[in-house]
Amino acid sequence: MSVSLIILLVVGIILVLMYNSLVAKKNQVENIFAGVDAVLKKRYDLIPNLVASVGKYMEHEKSILEEVTKLRADANKPNISDAQKMALDAKVTSALGSIMVAVENYPELKANENVMHLQHSLNEIEEQISAARRSYNQAVTDYNNAIEMIPTNFMAQAMGYQRKAVFEIDETQRQNVNVKELFN
Amino acid sequence: MKSVSELTDFYYKVLYPTLGKLEKERKHLRYRIFLIGFAYTFVFIFTVLALQNAFLFGLDFFAFLFVVYLGIGTFIYKLLIKDYTHAFKDAIIHPLITELDNRLSYVHLFHVSQHLFERSELFVGRIDRMSGNDFVHGEIEGVKIEFSDLHAEKRHKDSKGRETWSTVFHGLFIVADFNKTFHGKTIVLQDTAQKTFGNVIGTWLQSNNIVRDMLVKLDDIEFEKKFVVYGSDQIEARYILSHSLMQRILAFEKKTKHPVYISFVGHAIHIAIEYNRDLFEPTVFSSLLDYNTAMEYVQTLHLAIGIIEELKLNQKLWSKR
Numbered sequence: 001m002s003v004s005l006i007i008l009l010v011v012g013i014i015l016v017l018m019y020n021s022l023v024a025k026k027n028q029v030e031n032i033f034a035g036v037d038a039v040l041k042k043r044y045d046l047i048p049n050l051v052a053s054v055g056k057y058m059e060h061e062k063s064i065l066e067e068v069t070k071l072r073a074d075a076n077k078p079n080i081s082d083a084q085k086m087a088l089d090a091k092v093t094s095a096l097g098s099i100m101v102a103v104e105n106y107p108e109l110k111a112n113e114n115v116m117h118l119q120h121s122l123n124e125i126e127e128q129i130s131a132a133r134r135s136y137n138q139a140v141t142d143y144n145n146a147i148e149m150i151p152t153n154f155m156a157q158a159m160g161y162q163r164k165a166v167f168e169i170d171e172t173q174r175q176n177v178n179v180k181e182l183f184n
Numbered sequence: 185m186k187s188v189s190e191l192t193d194f195y196y197k198v199l200y201p202t203l204g205k206l207e208k209e210r211k212h213l214r215y216r217i218f219l220i221g222f223a224y225t226f227v228f229i230f231t232v233l234a235l236q237n238a239f240l241f242g243l244d245f246f247a248f249l250f251v252v253y254l255g256i257g258t259f260i261y262k263l264l265i266k267d268y269t270h271a272f273k274d275a276i277i278h279p280l281i282t283e284l285d286n287r288l289s290y291v292h293l294f295h296v297s298q299h300l301f302e303r304s305e306l307f308v309g310r311i312d313r314m315s316g317n318d319f320v321h322g323e324i325e326g327v328k329i330e331f332s333d334l335h336a337e338k339r340h341k342d343s344k345g346r347e348t349w350s351t352v353f354h355g356l357f358i359v360a361d362f363n364k365t366f367h368g369k370t371i372v373l374q375d376t377a378q379k380t381f382g383n384v385i386g387t388w389l390q391s392n393n394i395v396r397d398m399l400v401k402l403d404d405i406e407f408e409k410k411f412v413v414y415g416s417d418q419i420e421a422r423y424i425l426s427h428s429l430m431q432r433i434l435a436f437e438k439k440t441k442h443p444v445y446i447s448f449v450g451h452a453i454h455i456a457i458e459y460n461r462d463l464f465e466p467t468v469f470s471s472l473l474d475y476n477t478a479m480e481y482v483q484t485l486h487l488a489i490g491i492i493e494e495l496k497l498n499q500k501l502w503s504k505r
Contacts, residue, residue, distance in 0.1 A: 138402075
């Protein structure tokens with residue numbers, strides 16, 4: 001076998017490996033986003049029950065409750081993009097956070113078993129969502145690294161792969177984590 | 185749970201009369217060991233010399249004889265300290281455990297089952313011999329916990345058919361209920377590849393580890409430096425290893441001062457702490473009243489039982505209550 005044929009073969013194998021690793025990284029991102037989507041859906045399913053349980057008492061917070069209901073309806077629309085889902089998630093997280101803070105002002109709500117149960121379920125789902133977001137961010141970082149680093153960036157360009165966005169964790173959420181730490 | 189200083193007080197105050205008695209026994213035993221050891225060595229050498237005159241052994245055979253000498257010697261030593269060890273466990277270790285938490289039971293000659301050790305998947309490969317002792321088990325604040333000394337070994341045979349044993353794990357093995365529901369497996373091991381080969385090659389080797397599940401890269405830099413995590417589910421691994429748990433595990437490892445391996449399999453957390461020696465054994469050649477000796481017993485017990493509070497295993501999530 002001539003030398004040039006061997007070189008060609010090696011280059012071919014490297015190209016295939018690069019191609020496969022990029023596809024694997026893209027699929028990993030999609031796969032994990034499906035997981036994120038599943039836990040987000042779990043949280044959306046809790047919203048009607050929550051709104052019904054606290055709505056009777058919360059006169060002043062009607063607007064937040066309406067907003068949350070609207071956000072849920074938006075999230076359930078077919079064909080929304082991943083970016084839109086991520087934006088909705090951020091809004092729902094902050095709106096639910098405000099509702100939970102408001103519940104503290106209503107002693108009869110705080111003592112209500114149904115509300116308590118909802119609160120605990122929400123906390124648990126929040127932890128799952130946080131885990132899912134972290135997994136997604138890691139998968140996206142791996143993917144973004146691959147499409148920007150030499151030599152896979154040339155292949156990614158040829159394949160038309162674009163950078164993907166990570167879930168931004170805003171300041172208020174970071175503070176939430178810190179408050180939780182204090183009580184632990 | 186009692187603090188380390190309360191336990192140390194207990195060791196020196198309440199157990200003192202017993203310790204004094206055991207200390208006397210220890211000195212007597214040490215004397216006997218020297219005496220019997222000396223006599224044994226003398227008889228052995230004398231026999232070998234007598235046989236040497238008759239058969240003229242080669243150098244190989246002398247090496248073999250030396251191994252035999254050590255083997256018999258160890259056997260005699262173990263036989264000699266057997267009663268003393270037993271008395272020590274009954275009179276010191278058992279009361280210490282009960283004092284620490286009276287919901288715990290102690291069985292001297294029992295250990296965590298091989299099934300649990302293998303289920304943990306912390307150490308891959310066949311286990312041919314399993315030994316251990318000092319089994320402690322019980323339920324504290326709704327969390328079932330058990331731990332013991334454990335020594336897992338593997339048998340090898342060379343081309344000449346000679347048998348040798350290698351240690352897979354030797355140290356403290358703890359199994360406890362975990363406070364979150366999960367279905368897959370998450371395994372936390374010491375990060376040797378990244379330490380040895382650097383970040384790029386180390387990570388590449390780890391992501392291609394065929395005996396393990398997927399590599400889980402975590403977002404805590406300190407944790408990532410110290411440990412490598414494999415899991416069957418990326419999201420679940422992060423659900424278990426929250427930021428606060430990662431910090432607590434790091435703090436726990438600092439406290440143990442020994443390599444720690446952790447796995448989450450079948451609703452339980454498995455923790456292996458590699459001491460590479462038998463724990464909770466009485467000293468024979470140094471005093472039982474020595475402060476460092478006492479602290480070792482107290483601290484190791486405190487560490488094992490304290491795991492529930494340390495890792496907050498008693499703070500159950502709603503769905504697990």
